[in-house]
Amino acid sequence: MARKRTPIKESNNGSPHNKDATCKEQERSASVKNSSIKRTSKLHSRISFLSLMACLVSIFTALVCYVIYPELTSLSSFHSNSVPSLRTMIEFIENGHKTRRDIEQGMSEKKVSPDNDIYSQLIQSKAKLLYGDNNEQAQQLAAKIMRLYTQKESDNEKAESLKIVGTIEDANIHPSIQNSSHAGDLRDKSDTDQLSELPQLLMETRTENIKLDGIIKSSDKNIISNRNDEALVNIPVDMKTIYNDAEKANEIIPDKERITKSLIFSSETERGDFAPRKPSKQTSGSIVLNAENSQVQFVFDDMNKAEIIKQTDTLEEEQFEKHIDDTKTLTSWQAKETRTIKLSDNKELKNESSKKAKVKGIRSSLKEKGISPDSAETVDSNTAQNPSAPKPARGKSKVKETATLKKKSVGNPKDSKSKKISPDKQFSPTFQRSFTPKKIFYGGRRIAPVELLHQKPSNSSVRVYLFDDFLSDQECEGLMRAHDSHVTAYTKPPILCFDSVKTLRKHIRDAGKDINVNSKVFTTGTKCVNASFSLQLQSWLNSNWSYSTAFYPGESKFSTNIATRMQNAMGLQPENGGKFQITSYPVGKAYKTHTDCTLEGLDKRDRSVSVLMYLNNSEEGGETQFPELGIWVKPKRGRALVWNNMSPQGICEPHSRHAASVVKQGKKYIMIRWYYYKSFPSLGHRPSAPSLPARDNDQAMVSCDDYNNGSCRWYDEWTYEHLTDYQQNKLNIS
Ligand SMILES: O=C(O)CCC(=O)C(=O)O
Numbered sequence: 001m002a003r004k005r006t007p008i009k010e011s012n013n014g015s016p017h018n019k020d021a022t023c024k025e026q027e028r029s030a031s032v033k034n035s036s037i038k039r040t041s042k043l044h045s046r047i048s049f050l051s052l053m054a055c056l057v058s059i060f061t062a063l064v065c066y067v068i069y070p071e072l073t074s075l076s077s078f079h080s081n082s083v084p085s086l087r088t089m090i091e092f093i094e095n096g097h098k099t100r101r102d103i104e105q106g107m108s109e110k111k112v113s114p115d116n117d118i119y120s121q122l123i124q125s126k127a128k129l130l131y132g133d134n135n136e137q138a139q140q141l142a143a144k145i146m147r148l149y150t151q152k153e154s155d156n157e158k159a160e161s162l163k164i165v166g167t168i169e170d171a172n173i174h175p176s177i178q179n180s181s182h183a184g185d186l187r188d189k190s191d192t193d194q195l196s197e198l199p200q201l202l203m204e205t206r207t208e209n210i211k212l213d214g215i216i217k218s219s220d221k222n223i224i225s226n227r228n229d230e231a232l233v234n235i236p237v238d239m240k241t242i243y244n245d246a247e248k249a250n251e252i253i254p255d256k257e258r259i260t261k262s263l264i265f266s267s268e269t270e271r272g273d274f275a276p277r278k279p280s281k282q283t284s285g286s287i288v289l290n291a292e293n294s295q296v297q298f299v300f301d302d303m304n305k306a307e308i309i310k311q312t313d314t315l316e317e318e319q320f321e322k323h324i325d326d327t328k329t330l331t332s333w334q335a336k337e338t339r340t341i342k343l344s345d346n347k348e349l350k351n352e353s354s355k356k357a358k359v360k361g362i363r364s365s366l367k368e369k370g371i372s373p374d375s376a377e378t379v380d381s382n383t384a385q386n387p388s389a390p391k392p393a394r395g396k397s398k399v400k401e402t403a404t405l406k407k408k409s410v411g412n413p414k415d416s417k418s419k420k421i422s423p424d425k426q427f428s429p430t431f432q433r434s435f436t437p438k439k440i441f442y443g444g445r446r447i448a449p450v451e452l453l454h455q456k457p458s459n460s461s462v463r464v465y466l467f468d469d470f471l472s473d474q475e476c477e478g479l480m481r482a483h484d485s486h487v488t489a490y491t492k493p494p495i496l497c498f499d500s501v502k503t504l505r506k507h508i509r510d511a512g513k514d515i516n517v518n519s520k521v522f523t524t525g526t527k528c529v530n531a532s533f534s535l536q537l538q539s540w541l542n543s544n545w546s547y548s549t550a551f552y553p554g555e556s557k558f559s560t561n562i563a564t565r566m567q568n569a570m571g572l573q574p575e576n577g578g579k580f581q582i583t584s585y586p587v588g589k590a591y592k593t594h595t596d597c598t599l600e601g602l603d604k605r606d607r608s609v610s611v612l613m614y615l616n617n618s619e620e621g622g623e624t625q626f627p628e629l630g631i632w633v634k635p636k637r638g639r640a641l642v643w644n645n646m647s648p649q650g651i652c653e654p655h656s657r658h659a660a661s662v663v664k665q666g667k668k669y670i671m672i673r674w675y676y677y678k679s680f681p682s683l684g685h686r687p688s689a690p691s692l693p694a695r696d697n698d699q700a701m702v703s704c705d706d707y708n709n710g711s712c713r714w715y716d717e718w719t720y721e722h723l724t725d726y727q728q729n730k731l732n733i734s
């Protein structure tokens with residue numbers, strides 16, 4: 001039996017009518033199927049579109065939240081219908097640190113350009129978030145924030161430029177310094193800002209070395225307290241009683257602030273003249289200016305004397321910080337002031353005992369080495385009679401030299417018995433191998449170091465640091481005036497001196513002159529040309545030199561004060577410091593690239609560290625440049641620049657080369673002090689005096705260094721600084 005076919009096949013083979021109906025049916029069901037598929041897929045695509053959108057929206061929201069959230073939280077605090085107060089706005093902006101920092105970070109990495117106006121976009125979005133679109137208040141707010149931001153932006157630019165310049169305002173270091181790591185210093189800056197908000201008054205009370213002209217009568221004094229030989233008195237400020245010159249007094253009286261300033265000014269005038277040159281008989285004491293109630297307070301050591309000097313010590317940091325928060329009146333400050341003075345006395349006592357301890361330490365160390373410090377004769381005879389006796393090891397120079405010094409003192413049996421050895425003989429050398437910058441508080445100012453990073457790769461040990469406000473405005477003024485008065489006192493044409501005939505020839509060639517010179521133009525035995533030739537040269541050289549005058553350590557209270565400041569802020573030992581040299585550069589003058597130490601020089605008395613202090617701002621030019629380090633510094637009044645010229649091993653570093661660029665406008669004034677690697681008296685002998693030509697008292701000399709590595713400089717003195725016997729050095733007894 002044949003197998004039954006499948007119905008479809010059968011129907012396919014059936015009548016046409018039947019065939020059509022089946023097809024239609026089939027089509028209908030297919031179309032139903034299709035449309036349902038289409039609907040499903042449409043639904044699917046809608047769903048996926050929606051979920052994609054939701055996804056995008058949530059990503060966007062997340063992003064917006066990430067960027068804006070910190071602000072949102074702070075914004076909510078002033079979400080109201082009115083435009084927030086300026087203060088709230090500032091707080092709001094301050095709270096937006098994260099965003100700002102991110103943007104700034106982006107900017108410094110050059111991912112975001114300020115041209116993109118990213119801030120303005122950010123601000124608009126903040127405003128919209130607060131008030132929605134098309135809202136007048138939103139626009140007002142945006143405008144307000146924008147204004148603040150612009151303001152902030154300029155601060156920011158300043159901060160950026162601070163980074164560029166090594167962080168301190170307008171100290172121009174090579175622009176490539178941008179990414180230097182001075183964020184900390186910048187942050188510190190806000191403390192300084194805080195400081196500047198302290199009442200002016202407070203600053204002024206920290207003034208030191210104030211001298212009055214002695215017109216105040218003791219009968220005028222209103223004694224507040226009298227303790228032992230000290231008296232605290234209040235004196236109403238009447239400048240006429242302080243100044244001889246009533247006219248000047250009137251000129252400076254007008255307001256309280258100026259009173260305090262004028263007082264300082266007057267002291268500076270005195271100081272600038274370097275009192276020791278005109279020995280004074282003043283009594284020491286202290287002075288506190290209190291402009292609040294227009295009174296000047298004095299703490300007299302001796303009630304009968306009218307002239308007062310106050311020696312201010314560096315204020316302890318702790319006290320200072322405490323003081324910043326202190327809202328109390330000056331009276332409490334005065335109390336602290338007095339305490340500080342007392343503390344400093346104690347400090348000295350402490351130093352004394354630490355010195356004793358040090359001596360004790362050296363003595364026991366000598367003992368350990370088999371050297372008896374008390375019977376130095378043994379040391380002496382041992383080494384003298386037995387040349388093969390062990391010598392103290394190298395590198396223990398301190399021990400060795402102490403032993404030698406003890407040995408010397410044995411010559412006098414009296415000395416060894418009483419153990420009273422004269423300071424000169426006890427002196428042992430000190431070395432200034434490097435320097436240690438440190439933040440200090442002085443004269444109401446916070447003086448903080450900022451390292452200027454090398455902008456060119458070098459493996460040199462040279463470090464350069466800046467301290468702004470190291471000198472007060474008044475100090476700078478006084479120093480400049482004193483310098484000018486010394487320069488103008490030298491009325492005779494200077495005698496010109498050259499390091500060699502070669503240098504002289506080069507200067508003549510530079511002047512466009514064609515004359516042949518030989519050693520005969522020099523005054524016999526000296527490096528100076530004779531007076532008539534000096535005169536001729538002066539006009540040829542067109543006085544192309546800077547002017548230097550000097551004062552010496554121990555010469556005045558001011559020199560001691562400044563040396564102490566350097567010791568505290570830079571770790572520079574006073575006994576290694578030389579003279580204080582004030583230099584002025586008229587327009588057009590410069591100083592060629594040079595090192596302060598002698599390259600290839602082996603003399604350890606060389607200049608190890610230089611401290612350059614700018615006494616005025618530069619109008620144009622006059623920057624100090626370190627070409628090999630890519631650093632250049634703009635002169636700014638009160639700013640100190642410190643760097644080492646020698647390595648800690650005492651080798652003169654070529655990378656310390658520096659120059660003073662041409663002064664283009666205004667006059668440049670600096671004060672410089674060099675610290676020597678090894679203090680002088682330790683040598684036991686002095687270098688022989690240079691031969692000097694005969695000269696008049698008011699005749700200066702111009703000294704021209706090696707032509708390629710130096711320039712000419714005018715000096716009002718003819719000695720060499722190391723020929724000066726520093727009292728300071730003698731005092732350095734270990
Ligand atoms: O004036 C300056 O900037 C640099 C001065 C200097 O280097 C110097 O006197 O040795």
Ligand SMILES: [Fe+2]
Pocket residue numbers: 594595596658
């Ligand atoms: Fe120099």
